[in-house]
Amino acid sequence: MIDxxxxxxxxxxxxxxxxxxxxxxxxxxxxxxxxxxxxxGSALASVVMMTDFMTRWAGFRMSYHLGGWAPPWGIEFxxxxxxxxxxxxxxxxxxxxxxxxxSLFANEISSDDLGRVYGAWLLTFGGLLGLVMTxxxxxxxxxxxxxxxxxxxxxxxxxxxxxxALIAAFNxxxxxxxxxxxxxxxxxxxxxxxxxxxxxxxxxxxxxxxDQIPVYIGLAFMVTGVMVxxxxxxxxxxxxxSYGHAPMAVTTLLAAVATKASLYILVRVLMTIFGGIDTxxxxxxxxxxxxxxxxAILLGTIxxxxxxxxxxxxxxxxxxxxxxxxxxxxxxxxxxxxxxxxHIANHAMIKGGMFIGLGGLAMAVAxxxxxxxxxxxxxxxxxxxxxxxxxxxxLIGLPLTAGFISKLYLITAVIEAGYWQIVAIxxxxxxxxVIYLWRLIExxxxxxxxxxxxxxxxxxxxxxxxxxxxxxxxxxxxSASTITEMSYGAAQxxxxxxx
Amino acid sequence: MLDQLLxxxxxxIVVLLMMIGLFIVISSMNLVKKLIGLSLFQTSVxxxxxxxxxxxxxxxxIIITSGHGDHGSYPSHDILYSNPLPHVLILTAIVVxxxxxxxxxxxxxxxxxxxxxxxxxxxxxxKRVMKSEGRSS
Numbered sequence: 001m002i003d004x005x006x007x008x009x010x011x012x013x014x015x016x017x018x019x020x021x022x023x024x025x026x027x028x029x030x031x032x033x034x035x036x037x038x039x040x041g042s043a044l045a046s047v048v049m050m051t052d053f054m055t056r057w058a059g060f061r062m063s064y065h066l067g068g069w070a071p072p073w074g075i076e077f078x079x080x081x082x083x084x085x086x087x088x089x090x091x092x093x094x095x096x097x098x099x100x101x102x103s104l105f106a107n108e109i110s111s112d113d114l115g116r117v118y119g120a121w122l123l124t125f126g127g128l129l130g131l132v133m134t135x136x137x138x139x140x141x142x143x144x145x146x147x148x149x150x151x152x153x154x155x156x157x158x159x160x161x162x163x164x165a166l167i168a169a170f171n172x173x174x175x176x177x178x179x180x181x182x183x184x185x186x187x188x189x190x191x192x193x194x195x196x197x198x199x200x201x202x203x204x205x206x207x208x209x210x211d212q213i214p215v216y217i218g219l220a221f222m223v224t225g226v227m228v229x230x231x232x233x234x235x236x237x238x239x240x241x242s243y244g245h246a247p248m249a250v251t252t253l254l255a256a257v258a259t260k261a262s263l264y265i266l267v268r269v270l271m272t273i274f275g276g277i278d279t280x281x282x283x284x285x286x287x288x289x290x291x292x293x294x295x296a297i298l299l300g301t302i303x304x305x306x307x308x309x310x311x312x313x314x315x316x317x318x319x320x321x322x323x324x325x326x327x328x329x330x331x332x333x334x335x336x337x338x339x340x341x342x343h344i345a346n347h348a349m350i351k352g353g354m355f356i357g358l359g360g361l362a363m364a365v366a367x368x369x370x371x372x373x374x375x376x377x378x379x380x381x382x383x384x385x386x387x388x389x390x391x392x393x394x395l396i397g398l399p400l401t402a403g404f405i406s407k408l409y410l411i412t413a414v415i416e417a418g419y420w421q422i423v424a425i426x427x428x429x430x431x432x433x434v435i436y437l438w439r440l441i442e443x444x445x446x447x448x449x450x451x452x453x454x455x456x457x458x459x460x461x462x463x464x465x466x467x468x469x470x471x472x473x474x475x476x477x478x479s480a481s482t483i484t485e486m487s488y489g490a491a492q493x494x495x496x497x498x499x
Numbered sequence: 500m501l502d503q504l505l506x507x508x509x510x511x512i513v514v515l516l517m518m519i520g521l522f523i524v525i526s527s528m529n530l531v532k533k534l535i536g537l538s539l540f541q542t543s544v545x546x547x548x549x550x551x552x553x554x555x556x557x558x559x560x561i562i563i564t565s566g567h568g569d570h571g572s573y574p575s576h577d578i579l580y581s582n583p584l585p586h587v588l589i590l591t592a593i594v595v596x597x598x599x600x601x602x603x604x605x606x607x608x609x610x611x612x613x614x615x616x617x618x619x620x621x622x623x624x625x626k627r628v629m630k631s632e633g634r635s636s
Contacts, residue, residue: 138588145595149602156606163613164626170606174524174537177599181541184592188544191585192551 005052009064009077012045012087013133016126017146024119028111031118032102038122039098042129043091046084050486053084058492063135071135072198078135081489085341086132086264093256093348094125097356100465101249104359107367108247109157117157123150124253128261135199137187137273140265141180144229147261148176151254155246161367165245168238175238179228182221189218190273199273207276215277222269223284230262232289232326233296236319240303243315248359248367251311255318256352260344263322267329267337271494282332290330294425296323301429304436310362311369313436314354317395320429321347327422328410335413337491338484342409345483346402346476350394353469357388360462361444371439376449378441380456385444387466392440394473396433401477409484509550516543528619530610534603541596545589552585
């Protein structure tokens, strides 16, 4: 192995965090370039890491000792197949979101603020990467808070033109802090019982004390805390307002990557930290997460149908999509976990693309996202709207798109686990999601425009990243093996922690 | 039973503080009071961790030497040390808590400037007016 590859885990996380400080201090006009370079660097590094990983067996794990302190005393960055996959999704989507952010910010944020905004942007990005990478339960909390405080700041930047963003940001802050504190309480209980904070060490030591009540209290607090962060029903209520009122670029970043990291942490906590305790993760998955995910799927889809604002509609649909991911994980089987990871990757591409597209379309009508305001923009902005449509079709799971692969693997996993009723619910909600997508299509293409029929200007820096994601949706819909194989590796790693 | 409760009185305070804090966050309409509740809630967790690290009769974890041998001084073995790690963790958590409160207060300032109120019911009422007037982002 080449020597520098072993430093990649640290580079991927530290690069955006360092550049964040530089971006905040330098004049605002450098903000975007710096953010683009930092995210590109992280994305490139994670692709190298993933390529390296794909050639190895699924049990392979890369351990990076921060400061040279060996675990369990020092903080460890641990990368296995699951980590590498999620890191690649986050850094790749973060890079594409950064590409589109300059044009999307142009109408919404004063150019003097951009330096500091990109500082917070990179802190969010780096925080999420660190969250996924770290193998230290307490360090995880710190990264939770780095990313969540920075993303609250980003959401609040919407306050310049829509003051409801401030309320959304405040609620996001309070709820996020409570979630993170719950997680810390849980870690405290586990630490009291085992005397260690390293996740892999915890996984070994927790089964030794599994007759003690505090272990279960710790589990309950940790899982609840992470569920708040991952916006799993019924702790999802902070998400739609935050996404709905945040600046468009921020919504793109958060929708594409933020909840994905927390969802990954959820399976990590259940499968790795508590994986050694017999049947306990299975029980929680089966009796807590499956029912909640089904409610999220139905509720999110139905609320999306009744939403009159396109941005909020997509935010509500995110609740349902998170439900699909959790449902996959909830099966607790190899196939289920694989389906969950596939949808983590695919949903990031789908929602990232849809929000970039919506941002581009909304810019042409003065940043409004109410359905009525978007009348006719589809015909007037064909490039952007077609890309948006492709991602939309992928969302409902049309064959030849990535969304179809997600649904296929999810339904296969559910059938394999023998839950026929759940298959019906998944198919039903997929059918329902056609309704809200159709409402968007109807408004954008078939409703007469409010202000003439001429072509509207389209920006390269919006439709280029959008088309990257749209083509990725088609590519991974036809040649799905890349993502399914990586997800299979990830699922195998997590199943390894279970009996 | 009572003895056990009394000997764990610091944990009882932790639970009380935690419940009071969480209750204020949920029930209070005033945004600043919400932040105060949140701080109380977080502080209770700090106390919880510190209590975990304390050993009765334990001293600060600075190695105390008991004498000198041929290879320099060697640590004394009959001294109880408190666990320093929870303190270090909580130092980090305090910083996070301060950052949360600071960000929350600055948001309250902006909310006050925009809505001219920091009472949640009044703000929600104005939000509803905004919605019915159809002013969108």
